[in-house]
Amino acid sequence: MNEVAEPGNAGSQTDNIFEREALADEPTIADAIRAVIFDRLSTKIAAVLVVVFIITAVFAPTLAPYDPLSQSILNINKHPSWEHWLGTDQFGRDVMSRMIYGSRNSLIFGLLSPIFAAILGVTLGVTAGYFGGIVDRLISRVVDMLMAFPELLLAILIAAALGGSFWNIVVVLTIAFTPGFARVARASTLAVKQEPYVEAAIAAGVSTPVIIIRHIIPNILAPIVVLMTLWAASSIRVEATLSFLGIGTQPPNPSWGNIIRDGLANMFATQWPILAGGLTITVVVLAISILGDSVRDALDPETNQ
Amino acid sequence: MSKPLLEIRDLNVSFGTKDKPLCVVNDVSFSINPGEAIGVVGESGSGKSMTALSILQLVPTPPARVTGQVYFDGKDLLQLSNSELTSIRGKEIGFIFQEPMSSLNPVMTIGDQIDEAIMLHTDLSADARRVKVLELLRLVGMPDPETRIDVYPDQFSGGMRQRVVIAIAMACNPKLLIADEPTTALDVTIQAQVLDMMLDIRKQYNSAIMLITHDLGVVAEFCERVIVMYAGHILEDADINSLFASPKHPYTQGLLKSVLTLTEKQHRLYQIQGSVPPPGTIKEGCPFRPRCPVRMDRCAVEMPPMKSYGPTHVAACWATAEGVE
Amino acid sequence: MSVLIEAKNLGKTFVDNSIRLGPKRAEVRAVDNVSFQIMKGETLAVVGESGCGKSTLGRLLLRLIEATEGHVSMDGKDLTNLSRQEMRQMRKNMQMVFQDPFGSLSPRRTVAQIISEPMDSFGMIRDKSHRRERVAELLELVGLPAIYMDRKPRQFSGGQRQRIGIARAISVHPSFIVADEPVSALDVSIQAQIINLMQDLQESEGFSILFISHDLAVVRHVADRVAVMYLGRIVEIGPKDQIYAAPHHPYTEALLSAAPHPDPTKEIERIVLQGDVPSPTDIPSGCAFRMRCPIAKDICSSDNPKSVEIMPGHQVACHFAAPHPITNAQRPT
Numbered sequence: 027m028n029e030v031a032e033p034g035n036a037g038s039q040t041d042n043i044f045e046r047e048a049l050a051d052e053p054t055i056a057d058a059i060r061a062v063i064f065d066r067l068s069t070k071i072a073a074v075l076v077v078v079f080i081i082t083a084v085f086a087p088t089l090a091p092y093d094p095l096s097q098s099i100l101n102i103n104k105h106p107s108w109e110h111w112l113g114t115d116q117f118g119r120d121v122m123s124r125m126i127y128g129s130r131n132s133l134i135f136g137l138l139s140p141i142f143a144a145i146l147g148v149t150l151g152v153t154a155g156y157f158g159g160i161v162d163r164l165i166s167r168v169v170d171m172l173m174a175f176p177e178l179l180l181a182i183l184i185a186a187a188l189g190g191s192f193w194n195i196v197v198v199l200t201i202a203f204t205p206g207f208a209r210v211a212r213a214s215t216l217a218v219k220q221e222p223y224v225e226a227a228i229a230a231g232v233s234t235p236v237i238i239i240r241h242i243i244p245n246i247l248a249p250i251v252v253l254m255t256l257w258a259a260s261s262i263r264v265e266a267t268l269s270f271l272g273i274g275t276q277p278p279n280p281s282w283g284n285i286i287r288d289g290l291a292n293m294f295a296t297q298w299p300i301l302a303g304g305l306t307i308t309v310v311v312l313a314i315s316i317l318g319d320s321v322r323d324a325l326d327p328e329t330n331q
Numbered sequence: 332m333s334k335p336l337l338e339i340r341d342l343n344v345s346f347g348t349k350d351k352p353l354c355v356v357n358d359v360s361f362s363i364n365p366g367e368a369i370g371v372v373g374e375s376g377s378g379k380s381m382t383a384l385s386i387l388q389l390v391p392t393p394p395a396r397v398t399g400q401v402y403f404d405g406k407d408l409l410q411l412s413n414s415e416l417t418s419i420r421g422k423e424i425g426f427i428f429q430e431p432m433s434s435l436n437p438v439m440t441i442g443d444q445i446d447e448a449i450m451l452h453t454d455l456s457a458d459a460r461r462v463k464v465l466e467l468l469r470l471v472g473m474p475d476p477e478t479r480i481d482v483y484p485d486q487f488s489g490g491m492r493q494r495v496v497i498a499i500a501m502a503c504n505p506k507l508l509i510a511d512e513p514t515t516a517l518d519v520t521i522q523a524q525v526l527d528m529m530l531d532i533r534k535q536y537n538s539a540i541m542l543i544t545h546d547l548g549v550v551a552e553f554c555e556r557v558i559v560m561y562a563g564h565i566l567e568d569a570d571i572n573s574l575f576a577s578p579k580h581p582y583t584q585g586l587l588k589s590v591l592t593l594t595e596k597q598h599r600l601y602q603i604q605g606s607v608p609p610p611g612t613i614k615e616g617c618p619f620r621p622r623c624p625v626r627m628d629r630c631a632v633e634m635p636p637m638k639s640y641g642p643t644h645v646a647a648c649w650a651t652a653e654g655v656e
Numbered sequence: 657m658s659v660l661i662e663a664k665n666l667g668k669t670f671v672d673n674s675i676r677l678g679p680k681r682a683e684v685r686a687v688d689n690v691s692f693q694i695m696k697g698e699t700l701a702v703v704g705e706s707g708c709g710k711s712t713l714g715r716l717l718l719r720l721i722e723a724t725e726g727h728v729s730m731d732g733k734d735l736t737n738l739s740r741q742e743m744r745q746m747r748k749n750m751q752m753v754f755q756d757p758f759g760s761l762s763p764r765r766t767v768a769q770i771i772s773e774p775m776d777s778f779g780m781i782r783d784k785s786h787r788r789e790r791v792a793e794l795l796e797l798v799g800l801p802a803i804y805m806d807r808k809p810r811q812f813s814g815g816q817r818q819r820i821g822i823a824r825a826i827s828v829h830p831s832f833i834v835a836d837e838p839v840s841a842l843d844v845s846i847q848a849q850i851i852n853l854m855q856d857l858q859e860s861e862g863f864s865i866l867f868i869s870h871d872l873a874v875v876r877h878v879a880d881r882v883a884v885m886y887l888g889r890i891v892e893i894g895p896k897d898q899i900y901a902a903p904h905h906p907y908t909e910a911l912l913s914a915a916p917h918p919d920p921t922k923e924i925e926r927i928v929l930q931g932d933v934p935s936p937t938d939i940p941s942g943c944a945f946r947m948r949c950p951i952a953k954d955i956c957s958s959d960n961p962k963s964v965e966i967m968p969g970h971q972v973a974c975h976f977a978a979p980h981p982i983t984n985a986q987r988p989t
Contacts, residue, residue, distance in 0.1 A: 221762075222754050223760050223761055225720060225754070228720060230747065230752075230774040231828070232773055232774070374843035374845060374846075474931075488932040518870065518933070519911060520910060520911065520914045523913075523914035523926060524929070527928050548915065552920070575919060575921070576921075585845065586845060589845055589847070590873075599855070600848040601848060602852055603848070606845075607845075
């Protein structure tokens with residue numbers, strides 16, 4: 027029972043009414059995400075896979091049975107065995123260890139590029155959306171131009187021009203992903219700017235930078251977070267593609283993409299590197315996409331009941 | 332004494348789970364006589380709209396649970412199947428919603444929308460129906476109905492749309508018209524037009540009207556009887572003069588005292604303390620108790636029964652029953 | 657009494673600047689050549705129906721919207737030409753209370769953060785404990801228990817949120833507050849609480865209010881003077897008692913008679929205006945009200961009536977301004 031003893035004076039009466047009205051907190055975003063994850067089997071499986079992926083990448087040196095770079099003339103093109111679970115490649119390197127170390131590459135790209143792109147895109151999008159006018163038109167046209175390029179093509183173009191170093195690829199993917207974030211951020215900013223609480227802040231005398239940081243950005247983050255998860259998957263895929271094409275991570279450093287590339291050249295000796303690389307990329311990208319979809323559902327008030 | 336047109340007995344509407352029900356309508360009972368204009372007054376969360384919607388089974392079940400009886404012409408509407416109800420909805424009972432902007436289909440002309448209501452419930456020919464549509468448009472005061480009949484709703488203002496909605500509701504000359512805040516979304520001069528028009532319609536058709544509103548002024552001008560609802564309960568049910576002259580429930584008294592008028596000038600407004608409790612927070616006793624100036628120990632335990640104060644006046648309050656002022 | 661706010665020939669035309677194909681969008685004349693003064697400690701109410709420009713007018717005074725013509729001054733200082741930074745400093749003296757108690761409080765911030773925001777902006781907070789102290793004081797002042805300062809707005813009812821909004825507005829001791837329909841979203845029993853609160857605060861703090869409302873009954877209780885707006889123009893302005901007792905503009909009279917009266921024993925002769933308010937994109941020539949006016953003559957379509965002072969402080973813009981009971985009003989067919 028939440029009944030309170032009948033109060034004697036007016037002051038405490040207000041308090042008691044107030045107590046009765048105070049409702050429990052609505053579920054937070056974290057609660058909503060948790061609810062969706064534990065609601066669906068597919069999401070549960072995806073979540074487990076993503077966690078396994080992250081653990082593998084973080085603890086690669088501990089988990090990998092061999093040095094991914096050490097070659098062995100004696101163990102070329104071995105099929106799977108107890109010593110080498112996924113066999114060895116044409117240089118006698120352990121494919122399992124290379125896959126495990128390759129996951130680090132994928133994780134770093136999967137995290138870094140979307141984060142950088144989100145920071146850049148949100149800055150551009152919020153600026154365009156909040157200030158409008160000529161600033162908006164300038165930014166929007168540039169974003170439209172970038173958007174017209176297929177992201178993969180753009181990535182190949184820049185990587186081919188600048189070469190395939192680690193940071194180049196990060197830069198390439200960041201540039202490729204920024205327009206998407208900018209667009210979403212701009213659209214959300216336009217919507218949030220119409221909220222009465224933003225006008226209230228202006229009327230209260232709050233300065234523009236503070237309004238943007240306090241009132242605009244926190245309220246546009248939900249779609250940005252969703253976009254980040256979806257593009258984490260995308261960026262793993264693109265990194266693998268670039269490496270496969272030879273303009274991504276350079277050998278001998280392992281990456282899922284160049285494991286497939288090396289495997290392809292050696293396809294008739296052993297198929298295991300291709301199979302391992304291809305399947306892993308598929309599974310990880312799928313898992314992150316499913317998770318991203320669920321996060322979107324959790325954050326979207328329309329589907330969330 | 333004529334037989335009531337609509338009789339609601341022990342209507343309960345609740346949401347939530349079996350263990351933790353959220354009751355939004357509690358043991359509501361009242362009746363409407365043929366041709367009577369009855370006002371249902373209450374603040375947000377009083378359950379007034381929910382009561383009206385459940386009469387025609389318009390409350391989605393689940394999630395809601397609706398129990399009780401709603402007798403209309405001797406039939407319990409709550410027991411009817413959906414197909415049986417369609418012959419009553421729109422034909423015997425017309426419904427006017429609050430939002431004139433969203434209760435019309437934007438891709439149908441207003442003529443077609445009124446025609447649809449007639450077509451569903453009569454066997455008239457297309458020509459006869461068109462004549463009827465024009466007649467209805469004239470009835471609701473639509474200027475130049477011959478051209479307006481083929482116009483889409485987005486070319487109308489809120490007031491004109493509400494006239495169309497009323498024309499649809501009146502299409503089959505219903506015995507009962509339920510109007511849920513029909514003028515709340517309208518400007519005051521437009522509200523005056525619509526209310527005037529509805530009064531004219533009442534005189535012509537002699538339909539009973541159940542007018543749901545938060546505005547005591549509208550009730551005073553339009554209705555013969557008032558039901559005051561609060562947090563899902565009926566607190567008072569009285570004929571209009573008796574209610575405004577001597578309200579029996581402290582909530583009604585407070586409402587009438589705090590209502591702002593154009594003529595009387597008060598230095599400081601009377602105010603009811605606190606605010607309306609969210610549904611489900613008050614489970615026992617009188618729902619108005621926390622804000623009531625004359626509450627007693629008994630109010631926390633037991634919901635007061637309806638007590639009669641004259642032939643057409645009942646109220647549910649322990650304090651009033653015992654003569655406490 | 658001295659003048660606090662003065663608006664001179666204030667006007668606002670909204671133009672749709674977005675690039676689009678097809679015919680150019682019409683210009684919307686939201687506020688048209690409006691002049692008035694607000695005295696220190698006074699409440700001026702602006703009444704009118706939706707689309708009459710009353711909300712735009714309130715925002716023009718605070719420069720939340722830039723005027724297309726005319727000037728606003730406060731304490732003799734012209735606000736129209738102030739830079740962004742200077743204007744922001746002026747906002748310490750002029751605050752706003754909003755209509756929507758749900759939207760106007762940021763859902764992610766606590767009550768303490770919301771209320772202290774204006775004080776933070778003007779460097780009026782020394783440290784954390786000082787902030788909590790001030791917020792607690794303000795909450796008590798608007799009738800809310802201070803212990804709830806760490807809650808989020810969604811845990812409060814509409815009336816309580818409006819109290820929070822009022823606490824935010826008075827936190828910097830402004831001399832002028834624009835209240836845009838502050839009670840129209842609230843239940844009847846809550847309206848009285850908020851009106852009483854605002855009046856109490858005005859008495860103790862001494863600020864002036866521009867009270868925007870469509871509800872003549874509410875205005876009757878809060879205003880010292882009343883301005884009636886129709887299609888962007890002030891058609892009548894004057895002391896409250898004069899406006900209510902002897903309205904001189906037919907629109908004012910119609911508005912007054914249209915409001916439903918919560919007394920069933922009174923039969924009032926109601927003037928039912930014909931037709932709808934014309935669209936502000938297409939304002940009639942001459943007097944904007946002539947299309948619905950029961951006493952319109954030829955001159956009304958050719959000449960826009962000038963505002964004439966019929967009694968000290970009581971101005972009417974009508975060719976036939978008189979305390980006329982317009983009884984022979986036609987009813988809509």
